Amino acid sequence: MVTMRVLPPSWMTRAADKRADTLNKIRPEWRLSSQDLARAEKQRDLTGPFIQQFLDTDEISIIAMDSIQLVDDIREAKLTAVQVTGAFCKTAAIAHQINNCLHEIFFDEALEHAAWLDAQFAKNRSTVGPLHGLPISLKDQFHVKGVDTTMGYIGWIGSNLGISDPKQVHKVESQITTELLSLGAVLYCKTSLPQTLLLGETKNNLIGETLNPKNRHLSCGGSSGGEGALQALRGSSLGLGTDIGGSVRIPAAFNGIYSLKPTPERLSYRFVANNNPGENTYRSTVGILSTSLGGLDLLLRADLSTKPWLKDPAVIPMPFRDEIASEYGLRANPDGTANSAVALKLGVLWTDGAVQPHPPITRGLKIVVEAMRSAGHKVVDWNPPDQTIGREIHLAFLHADGAHDIRKHLPKPWAFGTFFRGWNYEQLALSGEPLIPDLQKSFKLKEPMDLLRYQDLTLKGQIVDAVIMPVAPHAAVIPGKYYHTGYTAVINLLNYSAVVIPVTRADKHIDIIDDSYRPSNDVDRMNWDAYDPEIYDSGPVGLQIVARKFEEEKVLSIAKIIVSAMETWEAKKKKATLSADDRIGETP
The missing domain is CATH 3.90.1300.10 (Amidase signature (AS) domain)
Known part of the structure; x- marks a missing residue:
């Protein structure tokens, strides 16, 4: 009797299911009609009047504010955290439907947290911290408890990229995520990025391509491209990205917003998903993107006030000067x-x-x-x-491992149609998805760089x-x-x-x-x-x-x-x- 092996769903099926699940997390009243989506497809500029047609007057007023105005108005009881969070969640929901810029949505959890912050404010007549009630978006490298971190890899759907212990799945939180929550921030979505991170545009097999909302003939940049696109559409006033080759600066420049790329050891990268672990000669850095210069200043000051170096020894003990x-x-x-x-x-x-x-x-x-x-x-x-x-x-540093780390996140043994003697299939990873065409030439497998050359x-x-x-x-x-x-x-x-x-x-x-x-x-x-x-x-x-x-x-x-x-x-x-x-x- 021949036992038939039941293969898991293809990477395309898993990606489609994930996209559908994400859309299902958008409230029905925030969903656009097929006619609206068709109009968006033909629109060159989705910002300003186009996206505002789906918002009411109060929501437009809120998302037009910069981060400092928002926290000031919440602190002075002119706005509530729920009002602000609701406006940005709705705008982000519309932004994603017309410009494909989110990987993860957790709006309901965000609104619950905002309600808790409002209750704390009513009880104590003071804010939880300098970011009290401010919605902050995250590039899909930052771990949030209970939420996927796919980093654009199909194989990590339902999991956290970089978390090898199954018992820790969805339980790990990036240090800077913890810091933001302690400062009163509201986290509500994760933004799109390119497969492997190592691309100046934003394309992956999970959601496809994110374009520039100010001119859809152009790219939104990368690798923090979804973050830049979301902010250009005013679906966020402040967010986190990362940068090892321009990844917060390129999306900022391409989308008409502001960014700060700090020196790597200034903010904590602890428990943040990344590729090429162990490449520390020069590190990727946590960066900030904002619709205003004041937002960059606000987040840097606030995060440094938590003294991140006390929990992450890689961070230089340097308060805001x-x-x-x-x-x-x-x-x-x-x-x-x-x-x-x-x-x-x-x-x-x-x-x-x-x-x-x-x-x-x-x-x-x-x-x-x-x-x-x-x-x-x-x-x-x-x-x-x-x-x-x-x-x-x-470029030599980025390719130092011969693309082995990136490749291990892609093919399953059955993706090749047969099994090869001598292959260690335990080391082959989590899905059958291919490298996107833009990366296939750059990341051909080769021998890792030798240590003397690296030094x-x-x-x-x-x-x-x-x-x-x-x-x-x-x-x-x-x-x-x-x-x-x-x-x-x-x-x-x-x-x-x-x-x-x-x-x-x-x-x-x-x-x-x-x-x-x-x-x-x-x-x-x-x-x-x-x-x-x-x-x-x-x-x-x-x-x-x-x-x-x-x-x-x-x-x-x-x-x-x-x-x-x-x-x-x-x-x-x-x-x-x-x-x-x-x-x-x-x-x-």
């Missing part, structure tokens, strides 16, 4: 203009010499330079050493000053055409601190193709040829401000000055234009 923030803050007036003798001196990196930025990025740099000079600050061109070496080192790479690198520079050589990129990550990768290699600010949006009438430019190499040519003013039109343009290691307070203060200076400069330009228009109408 108000004296540094004040020192740099006082170097400018509230409008960003220089404070006499202590004006800022900033470098600007126009190109890394490997890949020339597209016209919208160059125009964005010119805007910041002109605004800062107009405000009385000094800006100098900065020409660093060849960045190609840094990018090569960065040699750790000895290389350069030290640079703080600069204003591109995040990428393009605005939010056309999907599949992200060819060069050197502008962010080198900053990770050096463990520098960086803040991303939105500057402008691509404009097909201004950002025309420069036919005189001659690309210097094949990658430069591919990038330059990919620029299409019509497709890129309205794509967000963000830039990064980079400082040295552990200079988070400094770089946040400088970012605030730059944003204020840009606002002042824009106001002056507008006033001058209006005055000119008035003169045109005058009778000679």
